[in-house]
Amino acid sequence: MTTYSILTIPLEEIALAETAERLPDVYFYVEQTAMADTDDTLNLWISTENPSAIGGALGSDPSVTDYERLKGSDDEYLYRITLSKEIRLVRELVHSYDGTITEVYGDADGWTLEVRFPDREKFSDLDQEFEEFGISPTYQSIESFDDSDEELMSVLTESQRRSIELAVEEGYYQVPREASLKDLATEMGISHQALSERLRRAEKQLAEEQIAGPLDDTSDQRERNV
Template sequence: MSVLTAFTVPGDDFLLGWTLERAPEMQIEIERVAVEDESVTPYFWVAGEDFERFEAALADDPTVDRSVELEDHGDQRLYQVAWKRDAKSLVYAVSEVDATILQAESDGTDWSVELLFPDDEAVSALQDYAAAHDLSFELRWLHDSAHPEAFGQYEVTDEQREALVTAYRLGYFEVPGEVSLGELADELDISKNAASARLHRGYANLVENTLVHDE
């Protein structure tokens, strides 16, 4: 039976701790993590106003081999990072135990991470990895899921679903819109950039896993 979990992880023990410390005002959300030949490659969205400072910190980050900007939408950008092989973090442990990152967002210091594990043994393996490499995390909640396919349906995360449903109920999608993006962000109690990012990622996941998937 699969296991759903939520962790709080320090930046140094998960991803981009060096960069986060030097650009704490930037908001980061992991899009996906690719694993190939024991190499872990995170793709993540960044929102904020000081990309110059963020990219300078990213270039000096000792855990990063190289980074590439893939998309630029003005107030948010998509990056790909090549991780140094000797960098130990829980991101590696996640890939080694075949867990799936459902959601991962940074508040500038720590990461809020939701993971789906294939079974209890995988959870224990993550704990063993953390202990062996002196990595820390705080477990916020854990529960079994008899129907994991119902969690994150269409690969839309809880936060993306909340943003999309709230936008729909408030009339954001009406023509003309009944609320602005700023008003929607206030309702969700997040920044305007974060609201825009969640809507865009939600749109993409819905289209990819419904219209494109059907084709």
């Protein structure tokens, strides 16, 4: 059975602790493919109410050796930064136990990783390895899924699925809304900005999945009719 876990590691054990100290409301989101690569850089989305201070915060952060702003919008900015050795270590340890990092995001409370393993035994071995390297994760959840659940998990990460489920249960999508984003964030124990980003990305994934299906079906039907 596939094992999924959501774990949080203190910023000071990985990277960007000083950036978060200077930007207390900051929210980080790593582009998913970055944690599958083997090079020393990652693409990092950064959200904060003080975007003009991002460059200064990154420039003075001892865990950042180089950074470049790639693009930005009204509420988030994409930077390419050089990976700290600690991030590389976490990534390498997960991969060495056949694990896959499906999502990485963070705020002042720490870096949160969603990881997937082919079985629970490998996950337990990784936990012991973390301890040996002085990495102290806090586990938010550890769950095992049958293969029949893999299709859902390939569309949404575990945290995205939970967020969507809670939003539906609490009436966030009702008109008028029966729960605010702040209410949901408080219940989940995360910042409202982090939840907003998570829901937005989950909604985008679900929309793309729904759109792709009908388009493919239409294409197949046209081919059959030719």
